[in-house]
Amino acid sequence: MLSHLIALHNGQTVPAIGLGTWQSEPNASEITCAVEHGLKVGYRHIDCALYYGNEKEIGDGLRVSGVPREEVFITSKLWGTYHRRVEECLDLTLANLRTTYLDLYLIHWPIPLNPNGSDPLVPILPNGNFDLDESQDIRDTWKAMEAMVKKGKVKAIGTSNFSEMMLEKILPTAEILPAVNQLELHLYNPQLKLLDYLKSKKIVPQAYSPLGSTGAPLLTDESATEIAKKRNLKSTSDVLLGYLLKKDIVVLPKSMSSSRIESNLTGALEAYNLLTLEDIKILDGVAAGGKQNRFITPPWGIDIGFDNWPTSAT
Numbered sequence: 001m002l003s004h005l006i007a008l009h010n011g012q013t014v015p016a017i018g019l020g021t022w023q024s025e026p027n028a029s030e031i032t033c034a035v036e037h038g039l040k041v042g043y044r045h046i047d048c049a050l051y052y053g054n055e056k057e058i059g060d061g062l063r064v065s066g067v068p069r070e071e072v073f074i075t076s077k078l079w080g081t082y083h084r085r086v087e088e089c090l091d092l093t094l095a096n097l098r099t100t101y102l103d104l105y106l107i108h109w110p111i112p113l114n115p116n117g118s119d120p121l122v123p124i125l126p127n128g129n130f131d132l133d134e135s136q137d138i139r140d141t142w143k144a145m146e147a148m149v150k151k152g153k154v155k156a157i158g159t160s161n162f163s164e165m166m167l168e169k170i171l172p173t174a175e176i177l178p179a180v181n182q183l184e185l186h187l188y189n190p191q192l193k194l195l196d197y198l199k200s201k202k203i204v205p206q207a208y209s210p211l212g213s214t215g216a217p218l219l220t221d222e223s224a225t226e227i228a229k230k231r232n233l234k235s236t237s238d239v240l241l242g243y244l245l246k247k248d249i250v251v252l253p254k255s256m257s258s259s260r261i262e263s264n265l266t267g268a269l270e271a272y273n274l275l276t277l278e279d280i281k282i283l284d285g286v287a288a289g290g291k292q293n294r295f296i297t298p299p300w301g302i303d304i305g306f307d308n309w310p311t312s313a314t
Helices: 029-041 055-065 086-097 138-150 164-173 192-200 222-230 236-246 258-274 277-284 287-291
Strands: 005-007 013-015 045-047 073-078 104-107 157-160 180-184 204-208 250-252
Touching: 029 045, 029 055, 029 258, 055 086, 073 086, 086 138, 104 138, 104 180, 138 157, 138 164, 157 164, 164 192, 192 204, 222 236, 222 277, 236 250, 236 258, 236 277
Parallel strands: 045 073, 073 104, 104 157, 157 180, 180 204, 204 250
Antiparallel strands: 005 013
């Protein structure tokens, strides 16, 4: 079973359901098997990142699946310590995945980190704070991303974890507009105002952690569970994924379980077909009813412009 496609502003299309790979064990056969199985049961979109540390294993899964490269939409992300070395970071990803191009390349966070700090990925100052590269202009990072499109190494570029405030830093001077913005989007963090803004700019939203982070209470939410029963869906997770799909949001559920990988795909599509506008209205109101909660809030030490971001993380 294949998911439907969502159009990007550059004429590309992206499968609406992708296989997330964050927090999948690196250097382990499980991620290779998960990617192979996902592709064999119908996924055609794999979401990766250099920071996840598992792109070699993902590349193995792509190769052993037997699915031709041109049939798979592959996304990866530029990490913070590489904002001054965009092509170097991209080349590492291409080598790990053993491909000559990406379908989509994102700036992982709008946070340049010191490339010569205490750690190649997560540099920390003696006081325990993140070691930021404060002299790097995010507009220069974007220009370097645009150069990767012009070189043919990526088909589209976009952002991840960018608020309206951060997008407005790059949009006025951008030659190539972001195709997508990947965000923490789920029932308890719907970011309705930001979604309206993205729609006005023709930027497609993508949802990581669409089921919440590990241990999150979304799967037992009363409203979602009640709607699952009303629509004769197999699980609450179907509602959580279908809710986002109905709003034209790309979803990126992650699992290492073969059965869950398959049910996330089939259940999401079933919910997408069965949920009503009334259901969406009810679900849109859950967070505002007292359940608003972000689960991913790294303490960067600076304001990146998001609503409902804990002050301790800025």
